Amino acid sequence: xxxxxxxxxxxxxxxxxxILMILFLSCIPDRTNLCSNNSFATxxxxxxxxxxxxxxxxxxxxxxxxYFSFENNHHAAKDFGNLYHFLPSAVxxxxxxxxxSTTIRHIFKMGSASELTVAAxxxxxxxxxxxxxxxxxxxxxxxxxxxxxxVHTGDMPYVDVSGGELWINILHETLKHGLAxxxxxxxxxxxxxxxxxxxxxxxxxxxxxxxxxxxxxxxVVTGKGEVVTCSEKQNADLFYAVLGGLxxxxxxxxxxxxxxxAPKMVKWIxxxxxxxxxxSKDQEHxxxxxxxxxxVEGFVNINRTGLLNNWRSSFSPKDPLQANEFxxxxxxxxxxxxVKYFNPDETKTMNQQDIKKLLSQLNYxxxxxxxxxxxxxxxxxxxxxxxxxxxxxxxxxxxxxWLNLLVPKSRISVFAEEIxxxxxxxxxxxxxxxxxxxxxxxxNKTSLVTPDEDIFYLVAFLSSAVPSSTGTDGLEHILIQNKxxxxxxxxxxxxxxxxxxxxxxREEWQTHFGSLWEVFVQRKSNYDPLAILAPGQRIxxxxxxxS
Ligand code: FAD
Numbered sequence: 001x002x003x004x005x006x007x008x009x010x011x012x013x014x015x016x017x018x019i020l021m022i023l024f025l026s027c028i029p030d031r032t033n034l035c036s037n038n039s040f041a042t043x044x045x046x047x048x049x050x051x052x053x054x055x056x057x058x059x060x061x062x063x064x065x066x067y068f069s070f071e072n073n074h075h076a077a078k079d080f081g082n083l084y085h086f087l088p089s090a091v092x093x094x095x096x097x098x099x100x101s102t103t104i105r106h107i108f109k110m111g112s113a114s115e116l117t118v119a120a121x122x123x124x125x126x127x128x129x130x131x132x133x134x135x136x137x138x139x140x141x142x143x144x145x146x147x148x149x150x151v152h153t154g155d156m157p158y159v160d161v162s163g164g165e166l167w168i169n170i171l172h173e174t175l176k177h178g179l180a181x182x183x184x185x186x187x188x189x190x191x192x193x194x195x196x197x198x199x200x201x202x203x204x205x206x207x208x209x210x211x212x213x214x215x216x217x218x219x220v221v222t223g224k225g226e227v228v229t230c231s232e233k234q235n236a237d238l239f240y241a242v243l244g245g246l247x248x249x250x251x252x253x254x255x256x257x258x259x260x261x262a263p264k265m266v267k268w269i270x271x272x273x274x275x276x277x278x279x280s281k282d283q284e285h286x287x288x289x290x291x292x293x294x295x296v297e298g299f300v301n302i303n304r305t306g307l308l309n310n311w312r313s314s315f316s317p318k319d320p321l322q323a324n325e326f327x328x329x330x331x332x333x334x335x336x337x338x339v340k341y342f343n344p345d346e347t348k349t350m351n352q353q354d355i356k357k358l359l360s361q362l363n364y365x366x367x368x369x370x371x372x373x374x375x376x377x378x379x380x381x382x383x384x385x386x387x388x389x390x391x392x393x394x395x396x397x398x399x400x401x402w403l404n405l406l407v408p409k410s411r412i413s414v415f416a417e418e419i420x421x422x423x424x425x426x427x428x429x430x431x432x433x434x435x436x437x438x439x440x441x442x443x444n445k446t447s448l449v450t451p452d453e454d455i456f457y458l459v460a461f462l463s464s465a466v467p468s469s470t471g472t473d474g475l476e477h478i479l480i481q482n483k484x485x486x487x488x489x490x491x492x493x494x495x496x497x498x499x500x501x502x503x504x505x506r507e508e509w510q511t512h513f514g515s516l517w518e519v520f521v522q523r524k525s526n527y528d529p530l531a532i533l534a535p536g537q538r539i540x541x542x543x544x545x546x547s
Contacts, residue, residue, distance in 0.1 A: 055107070055110055055113075055115065056070070056090060056116070058106070059090060059103070059106070062102055062103065062106055063102070064095075064099045064102060064103075065095035065096040065098065066093045066096070067092075067093055068091065068093075069090065069091045070089070070090050073087065073088055073089075073090070073091045073138070074087065076088050076091050076121060076132065076138040078124065079125065079126045079127065079128075079129060079132065080124065080125040080127060080400055081126060081127030081128055081400050081401070081402070082397060082398060082399040083128060083129070083399055083400075083401065083475075084128055084129030084132065084536075086129050086132040086133060086135075086536065087134065087135070088133045088135065088136055088137060088138040089116075089137065090137045090138075091137070091138045091139075091140055092137055092138070092139045092140065093143040094139060094140070094141075094143060094144050095143065095144070096144075097219065097221065097227060097254070100144070100221045100253060102225070103118070103139075103225075104221055104223065104224070104225040105224065105226075106225070107137075107530075107532055108224050108225050108530060111530070112530070115135075116136050116137060116532070117133045117134075117136035117137070117531075117532055117533070118133060118136060118138075118532050118534075118535075119131050119132055119133035119136060119138050119139070119247070119534055119536050120139050120163070120193055120247055120251045120252075120533075120534070121138045121139060121141060122142070122163075122164060122190065122191030122192075122193050123142070123166065123189060123190050123194060125187075126194075126500075126536070127400055127401070128502045128536075129536045130246070130247070130500075130502075130534070130537050131194070131247075132536045133535050133536060134535070136535055139251065141162075141164030141191060141193055142164045142166075142191065144162050144163065144164040144253065147161070147162040147253075147254055149161050149170065149173045151173065151174055151176070151179065151259070153177055153179070156216075156258070157177075157179050157258075157260070158216055158256050158257060158258050159173070159174050159179075159181075159256070159257050160254060160255075161192055161254065161255055161257060162253065163191065163192055163193035163196075163251065163252035163255060164191050164193060165192050166188065166190065166191055166192075167181070167185065167188040167189075167190055167191075167192065168188035168189055168381060168384075171188060171380060171381075172377075174259055175262055175377070178261060178262055179260065179261060179262055180259060180260065180261075180262035180376070181211070181214060181257050181259055182208040182214055182258065182259070182260045183205055183208040183209060183210060183211045183213070183214045184200070184211070184380060185202050185211070186202050186203075186383050186433075187383040187384070188380060188381055188383075189384060192252065192257070193247075193251070193252040193255075195211050196212055196215065196218075196242070196243055196244075196252055196255060197242075197244070197247045197534075198244060198499070198500055199244050199448050200212060201437070201458055201499070202297070203295035203296050203297040203337070203339065203435060204294065204295050206287035206296060206435075206436065206438045206441065207287075207294070207438075208441070209441050209442040209443060210448070212243040212244050212446050212448060213441075213442055213446070214257060214258045215256065215258065216231060216232075216256040216257070216258055217229065217256035218230050218239060218243075218254065218256070219252070219253045219254035220238060220251065220252055220253065221250055221251045222238070222527045222528065223249070223250065223527055223528025223529065223531075223532045224528075224529070228250070230242070231256075237523070238250065240447065242447070243447060243448070244446040244447040244448030244449075245446075245447040246501075246534060246537045247533055247534030247537060248520075248523075248524055248527075248528060248540070249447075249527040249528055250527055251533065262376060263294075263341030263342055263376050264342075264344060264375065264376060265341070265373060265374070265376060266294075266295075266339045266341055266342070266373070266374060266375075266379045267340045267351070267355060267372075267373055268338075268339050268371070268373070268379060269293075269337070269338045269340075269355070269370065269371055269372075270337050270338075270368075270370040271335070271336050271359075271362065271369050272334070272335050272336075273333065273334040273335075273336065273363075273364050273365065274331060274332070274333060274334075274365060275334075276417075278363050279336060279364075280412055280413070280416070280436070280457075281363075282336060282361075282362045282364070283296060283298055283336060283435060283436050284409065284436050284455060285361065286358070286362075287436055287437065287438050287455070289358075289361075291354065292358065293338040294340055294341045295337075295338065296337070296338055296435055296436075297337045297433060297435040298334060298335060298337060298435045299334070299335040299337065299431055299432060300334055300335075300420055300427060300434055301333045301334075302332045302426050302427045302432075303331075303332070303425060303426040332420055332421075336362070336364060338358075339379060340354065340355055340358075341376065395464065398465055398466065398467055399464070399465040399467065399475050400464055400465070401463055401475060401478045401482060402460070402461065402462050402463065402500075403460075403461040403485065403486075403498075404458065404460045404498065404500050405458075405459045405460075405461075405485075405497070406457070406458060406459075406496065406499050407456060407457045407459055407496050408456045408494065408495045408496070409453055409456055409457065410453060411492070411494040411495060412436075412457050415459070415489070415492075415494055415496075419459075419485055419488065424481070426472070428473070429463040429465070429473055429478060430461070430462040430463040431460075431462050432459070432461055432462070433459070434457055434458070435457065436455050436458075437455070437458065438454065439453070440454050447516075447523075449497050449501070449512060449513055449514070449516060450497055451495050451496065451497050458499060460499075461482065461485070463482075465478050497512065498512065503539075509539050
């Protein structure tokens with residue numbers, strides 16, 4: 001780290017804190033309260049003498065179908081972000097829902113004397129240690145085998161799945177019945193509990209809402225160890241609290257997910273723009289049209305020579321002749337990505353006409369129309385193709401300082417001008433995804449925090465850092481860049497909200513939730529009064545004790 005950057009870091013507390021955490025986390029002697037300005041710090045702080053050891057040894061007395069492992073748990077101190085490493089004291093490998101409720105009830109009954117916290121770990125694709133528990137217990141949700149997936153056909157088809165199930169498995173199982181979930185994430189090797197604790201947003205969300213709006217029922221183990229079934233009609237407050245609730249109110253052990261007819265094929269289209277205003281106008285047009293595409297997303301490419309090869313990595317266009325001749329010359333380009341579902345035996349010609357008509361309403365650079373046709377599964381599982389390539393090159397397990405923002409439509413052009421025009425000089429560290437969604441189609445009763453406008457954009461900066469690099473592809477540079485982006489949003493008062501939020505102080509969390517903060521705190525005290533759950537989110541520490 002150079003001395004110039006060090007002095008910069010000193011002026012920037014958040015980055016400073018992050019770097020310090022990366023360097024020193026392994027040296028922390030005991031669980032640390034990471035919220036320095038914690039207004040709850042005046043509440044009971046539990047005794048710190050060897051109560052953790054006493055609590056831990058008592059776990060061995062529990063009768064379980066699965067088991068605890070107390071050693072060799074370093075894998076549970078890692079996640080996709082590769083930035084934070086909190087070593088747990090034990091990992092529970094549950095075989096039944098009762099294993100989870102027995103464990104949590106036991107910790108709850110120990111009361112304030114126990115410092116144990118519990119983190120559900122789905123596929124650990126979090127970025128900032130959200131599924132980790134420093135000296136606590138990590139529950140390996142993928143080992144929960146109590147529930148076999150069950151597809152129910154009929155007028156309102158659905159599938160019952162375990163909270164630790166991967167979305168890719170749900171896709172394959174439901175397709176056997178000609179059905180599939182309607183709302184997805186871009187990558188399917190994530191668990192149901194992990195995405196429902198956040199939102200689950202992809203290019204279908206403008207039409208169907210995020211994944212949290214496509215759930216009929218949940219089974220949840222609360223922070224008191226109670227097993228509760230909840231839905232819109234039954235224990236509705238817990239249902240909406242848990243959806244988008246960052247794991248704070250309960251562990252999702254089962255979910256009933258709404259399904260729809262699955263198409264067999266997709267027509268996959270990409271076009272390019274050189275003006276952000278034209279690009280975003282077309283995106284907004286598509287998400288507001290009645291008979292539109294089934295999926296709408298977009299990317300930003302800044303100063304990437306050889307753009308097309310990279311840009312097409314998971315996409316083999318059928319009709320690239322004209323487009324192949326297009327060269328980017330390092331210009332900033334915006335790529336609009338659209339998909340139309342279809343079945344080969346049905347109205348293919350009708351579909352072609354629909355697509356032609358939709359495309360005729362757009363103002364992209366005419367010579368940049370890329371078309372491809374792939375199966376529905378190939379399309380949905382597209383990121384896995386890139387994952388395999390990156391794994392083969394040893395580039396999957398590098399640090400991922402990702403930043404996901406929700407920016408209101410009224411401020412997106414100001415945002416784009418500063419971020420894509422000034423702050424970022426290239427996008428070679430990873431893709432930037434950008435697309436608008438239509439909140440009027442979303443259910444606003446969940447815990448998810450969004451900007452206060454009907455249409456807002458998801459902007460995802462998906463950077464990978466080259467380990468040990470001190471250049472523009474290194475972690476330090478990317479973290480500083482992320483901070484500049486966040487600072488700009490704050491200074492320009494864009495009304496931006498973080499998606500997959502990450503904050504270090506109580507004030508920041510309070511600002512994030514805004515008027516929903518009081519509700520969030522009240523729900524916490526109802527469902528997890530000892531603040532046992534999801535310590536890795538760093539919203540409530542164990543010092544938050546109400547009993
Ligand atoms: P984990 O990281 O294991 O857990 C996340 C949080 O949820 C933790 O706080 C954890 O304690 C809690 N949790 C886990 N399981 C449960 C449970 N059963 N009950 C209660 N709480 C639980 N997100 C999108 O919305 N759209 C995308 O397109 C998208 N693409 C992605 C692509 C990649 C390559 C990656 C790495 C992530 C992507 N994400 C996307 C983000 C992803 O949705 C979240 O990081 C999600 O939390 C990951 O799921 P997971 O199973 O790995 O959860």
